[in-house]
Amino acid sequence: MTGQLPVTSFKHMEMTMTDRVPYREAIALQPAALNTCFKAVSKRLETLDVEPIKAGPSVLVGIGASLYAAVAAAAQMRSQGLRAFALPGTDLYDRSIDAGGAYIAFSASGRSEEPARAMELRPSAHTYGIAKADGTPISRVVKHMIATESGNDSGPNTTSYLGSLLSAALLADKAGNFSGAQWSEISARAAAVIAGSRAQADKAARLLAGKTSIDCVGAGTALGTAGYAALLIREAARVAAQDWDTLNFLHGPMEPNDRSTGVFLFGNGREVKLARDLADFGIPSVLITGRNDVDDADNLVVIHVAPFSDGIGDAILQAIPAQLLIATLSEEAGLPICEFRYRQTDTKRDV
CATH class of the missing domain: 3.40.50.10490 (Glucose-6-phosphate isomerase like protein; domain 1)
Incomplete structure (x- = not known):
């Protein structure tokens, strides 16, 4: 029918509408989101293989707000004895670049093109993804997925950004020297x-x-x-x-x-x-x-x-x-x- 959107488009529109809330309202959701994230990621880390991250160096990859989460996470990892640095996904568009022993893709929504492509170009590498939910595009191009379960978010990102930071902190405690934080x-x-x-x-x-x-x-x-x-x-x-x-x-x-x-x-x-x-x-x-x-x-x-x-x-x-x-x-x-x-x-x- 002329003008009718395909089913996939309706699905995308429904997801976009239901998981976005006004910016100030999303700020108020963050304590509950952090609590859920702490529980979900702690459980996921019980079975996650972090040996490649321990060996390093780890390349933390993102774009937009997720790049800044990667910058913070890499600095934290270095402070806990791990070799880590952050790069925008576009710096890894050349598949011949061998920058590290492990790659960690940050994508608040799990849908960002640049970190996903950087992981996709490295099918043999030790790759990890950090995003608000499993089943997102990023999960299909990494070997290990960490879902923050941070829930509803705003535009610009709020709950998903803090969820990314907390997930990275818990991962750093698992792979590196313990920070001593009572998460x-x-x-x-x-x-x-x-x-x-x-x-x-x-x-x-x-x-x-x-x-x-x-x-x-x-x-x-x-x-x-x-x-x-x-x-x-x-x-x-x-x-x-x-x-x-x-x-x-x-x-x-x-x-x-x-x-x-x-x-x-x-x-x-x-x-x-x-x-x-x-x-x-x-x-x-x-x-x-x-x-x-x-x-x-x-x-x-x-x-x-x-x-x-x-x-x-x-x-x-x-x-x-x-x-x-x-x-x-x-x-x-x-x-x-x-x-x-x-x-x-x-x-x-x-x-």
Whole structure:
């Protein structure tokens, strides 16, 4: 019949509609999603062969928000004695590139074309997938699948991003030196951060509102958080944003900043002095930190997140006030629901 969609298209539309919720609502779902993820991934890891990851090096592959999850995860793995680094999937489109002993594909939806293709080109390699559910396209091109079971998500990604981080943290504990983190407590800690950081996140959003661009700065696992935050700002608030490694930011990239721009920082080290310096220069800045010896000042809003576990544990919790801040930015810009204006048709695989 003319104009009738095929059954597969209806199935794709139904899945898209039922697993997407408004951005701010998805933020509130994250404590429950983390609890479900912790239980599901812990059980999966009981039987998962991690010897190739122990031997390394492991190449963590992603695109978009999942690339930033891979950046954070690789930094965490290195801190636990594993050899690991992150690459965008497109860096592995040449099948002759032998970059590691194991490949871990991150795809929040399980449908991203680039990490799937990178795995598909390596049928003989030790390959793993991390995505919100099994049975997604990524599961068909890897040998070992880790489903986060993070449930309903928003656009931009919220629950699936934190689920990817937690899954990577549990995997790092299984394959590397134990982090000591009490991951069973992460859900309750996330709920406390949502409740406790909302007011400061709104204050920070007012400071950054109307800026022509926002730089996002962090190091190690927090570099992944900075990349994720920059992507959220671009997608949800439609403001130009860029991620930077903390020390790299000092070597020239900060020069264009002035009162018309903003800087968003994550960390407890050099980021603290940098935030204070930027504020003194008259540059509106927001700092998310576990330190309690730094307070709000002119041009500076500080969001305190109590330390949980060095690295990815803190990265999970520090992503939440960033999400809240950006939700307010998007709402005040008249964009309470993120709808891509320039969506491309070749970035996702059909289920």
